[in-house]
Amino acid sequence: MKALHYQLLKELGYTGYVLEQAPEKVLQFGEGNFLRAFADYWFDLANERVGWNGKCVLVQPIPQGTAKEINAQQGLYTLCLRGRENGRVVDRRRVISAVSRCLNPYEADDYRSMLEVAASPELEYIVSNTTEAGIVYDETCKLADQPPTAFPAKLTQVLYHRWQAGQPGLVLLSCELIDNNGRVLRDCVERYAAQWELEPAFRDWLKECTFCSTLVDRIVPGRIQDQGEQARLEQELGYTDPLLDVGEAFGVWVIEGPEWLADKLPFRSAGLNCPVVPDVTPYKHRKVRILNGGHTGFVPGAYLAGFQIVRDCMAHPVVRGFLEQMLYREIIPTLALDRSDLEQFAAAVEERFDNPFVDHALLSICLNTVSKWRARNLPSLLAYHEQTGQMPPCLTMSLAAAIQFYCGHMEALTAQGLICRRPDGRVYTVSDDQWVLEFCWAHRMDSAGELVGAILGHELMWGMDLTEVDGLAAAVTEAPLKIRSDGVLAAYASCLEKQI
CATH class of the missing domain: 3.40.50.720 (NAD(P)-binding Rossmann-like Domain)
Incomplete structure (x- = not known):
């Protein structure tokens, strides 16, 4: 040829x-x-x-x-x-x-x-x-x-x-x-x-x-x-x-x-x-918080629920519903662009996540989740709290699911990362900065409340002491307990029942 x-x-x-x-x-x-x-x-x-x-x-x-x-x-x-x-x-x-x-x-x-x-x-x-x-x-x-x-x-x-x-x-x-x-x-x-x-x-x-x-x-x-x-x-x-x-x-x-x-x-x-x-900054916020924040917001929990790739998540009504509520009712209202523009972008993001030609592995998205969540999702959570005085249910659950992904079932700390096991028995490796992994491993015997308090209070992780955000520690402590008792899908579904 x-x-x-x-x-x-x-x-x-x-x-x-x-x-x-x-x-x-x-x-x-x-x-x-x-x-x-x-x-x-x-x-x-x-x-x-x-x-x-x-x-x-x-x-x-x-x-x-x-x-x-x-x-x-x-x-x-x-x-x-x-x-x-x-x-x-x-x-x-x-x-x-x-x-x-x-x-x-x-x-x-x-x-x-x-x-x-x-x-x-x-x-x-x-x-x-x-x-x-x-x-x-x-x-x-x-x-x-x-x-x-x-x-x-x-x-x-x-x-x-x-x-x-x-x-x-x-x-x-x-x-x-x-x-x-x-x-x-x-x-x-x-x-x-x-x-x-x-x-x-x-x-x-x-x-x-x-x-x-x-x-x-x-x-x-x-x-x-x-x-x-x-x-x-x-x-x-x-x-x-x-x-x-x-x-x-x-x-x-x-x-x-x-x-x-x-x-x-x-x-x-x-x-x-x-x-x-005149300024690309609002558009960068749109991309980081909707596209990147969408990924980081639902993926660690979806992986614990047994999913492997992004496209399969989009076919599940609970996971997709969780993503949509997070995007349209918690993130978009905090952004400084025209609402219709933001909603069109979010709709395009959903189609991109549902791309039949791309098998985007959830575990690869979970790499360095702590720094990603800080950059992509924390600003939306804080802005929502400032606007409403309440905790956004999906973003709060997202943070709890990320903590569960790191600390839920730790088995060993190795040179390759933190070895954990998800509910279906599958072993996975958490990859992040060594100090993050060592901190999680050191708190492996903590109760849910102790663990959440230690993580939220770690200023190097978040750039601030999140225990000082009114209501956040209590909300995040409640969420992993529901994940552990009922599973991620039930925990995600519970967010959809809440009025914002």
Whole structure:
């Protein structure tokens, strides 16, 4: 079977959208699965829907990458987007043609090519996703390095070369999963400009560049794990594609920027879910508290109830009812966005949890539950309590279930983690920071009240003494007793009977 390239698509009579030639308008640092299933897909749709007529030049952020494979396929690859939308199962396949080529700047010719693209009058955007560790300031990087190791240093070189060529500023879209990613990246560039003693006029020119913090949201498994399924799919497609990428159908890209950027970017006119907003913080809260908080809120208890993957939980009326009450009646009322927007997002989250193509293991979600619950769920519980003066039943039960997951049936503390046993006899390992596990193990003989008091009062766990929150300790102490006597499902069901 032949490899994917433009001529082969013509020979196969491919009827999908393909754009073979267009100006290179995007310089993208990162050629991995996520950006190819996210940003490059969006630019591809913009080409098709509104005639944006642009290509993306990809750059490997590290010496090891897929530049050779991408160039061998002329930038083409197949993207499969799978999941549920509006209650229907979707499984879309699309050849992405928005990528022109991929550069490895650790090779001399490609390093020069990267700078040539930087100086091009056609360039408009720089996109990056160099992982959370990518946006770091490394003072050992030098202007003369070809290239520097740190991404912000490479970017400073690129922008400096563009300024030297007399070209205007760019829009930079940072997709790394850190807070204020665009602002942190800008600060790194300004530090390099100062360290390298670059001209004051260049530092002034940097103000013409728009560094955008962004929030990205799409789960990208990246590969079809089943080799048989991969072979069947390639047989249907009529070509081999080692770059085939897989993502969920849902996707949103929230960009923090000025009002004019919404019109400049081709996404809104293409009908894509890409709001340009003055502050991404409310949208981050939406994602963290509804999507991530939803997972962390019901999963430890669901695992104790005998479930293994998220999708099966969504098919059970009690577990799904517990999740829905937690989302719609306890979390959403505490968030500072339009109610209808929040409810639409929550409905999409439910569909994502019910994705028939993803077997998301509950035990993997339970990794480091203490820090996750603190970041994702505690703010909702505290905000609900402040608004109503009451304890939210589902979030309170969620905390109790997490404590039961850690401390309910402890058998041993090992180098691998805390060995516990769930009610059906299955042995599992709790994975968390060692001090958390040691603390739980030290309190294994406590009564329910003593255990809850010790855990809630541990300020390092929660950033505060939760025993000082009026009514919380009593409510959480009652909940694990019900879990132990009646089981998680009955405990979850009891929350649905309560009026909020």
